[in-house]
Amino acid sequence: MSENHGEQRPTPEHLTAYVDGELADGARRAVEHWLAGRPDEAAAIEAEQRLRQLMEAGAASEPSAAEWAMTLTRIEAGLSAGRKSVKPTARRVAGLLWAAAALAASAAAVWLVFAGNAPPVLPIDKIPHETAEVEPAFPVLLADEVDIMTMQATDTTALVVGLPPVHEPLVLAAASEITLDRVEPDVDGMMPDMRWFDGSSPPMIAVPLAPK
């Protein structure tokens, strides 16, 4: 950054870089020149520079060696559990489904009634080779056990609807094959913003409810 500010106020970006000592010589001198005739502004800048020292002085104390060791042990346990529950080859496929399941579970309790015949479920030995390594027991997680790392725009066209536990095979259905019976608010009272787009038919994965 190298601007001659003269009487013009430096931009927030320049003042930030000045406080952090990141300005090149020319730009720094320009800011200093501007500050020279403005004691209030100069005092504010100095206070922000002292704020850095204050943040350092008030930084969190480092946890003890025992706390670090305990945390590392838990991390190793968590990573180990993750490896056991999902095979690496299945992780990419399952990850999208988990994310979608979390979306649905946290948004609302949705009860579904099939309007027509559900599409046939593929026997396990007819599943294409690419997905054959997915573990037979589909993992169903609660919403607070899932963290959506990233979501592409294309992900939003797939929706998993239902509630764990799942006692029957998952079925694929088109939106037109599903009737929404009612929508209930989540535990925090939040109601999902339901939108149905004309002309589109997003694929859905219906999760059969546990038998009552």
Add this chain to the structure above:
Amino acid sequence: MTVATIPPCCRSAPPSDEQLLTCYAEGRRDALDELFRRYRLASYRVAYRLLGHEADALDAVQEGFIKALTHLGGFQGRSSFKTWLLRVVSNAALDLGRQRGRRETLSIEGSSPRDGDGVQPLTPDLTALGLERQDLRRLLNEALATLPEVQRRTFVLHTDGELSYREVAEVMDISIGTVMSRLYYARQKLRTYLARRIQL
């Protein structure tokens, strides 16, 4: 004679993060130990500033490391491992804060000083301010709580995570100019808040 075999990925000293991640993918536990040792403190400081609570911050560090290493596919070497990790840790901390309620945790802060806190000398400036370290932490947490979440996260990643403007921009998917602008307004608000309580 016993000959120890060191995988090629970890022969250089010290190994790079990329080499450690390769070793970790090959099942080397010591690679995880080293990655944890390198970034645990920065992760903890970021999480602590976002949560205002020490035990919760450790939980966020734990969650962050697990998620960052489980979802390495999202990292793909586009940024440094540190920026990827702090992105995940700060997300975990904010999620945890939302779940547990930041105001509740802030009220707990300061009630359980760590060993040595009482005797750790303050900097001369702080002594002049008449602040104990615990009081200062509480005050800073209160000040940070007044910032909008995006400003707080930007400020904390830069100040406590020691990330450059560019790295913060990568973490938050924003421009460098936006990072600098957020830092400017965050500092302005923090200064105003603190100036009413202490002589800055």
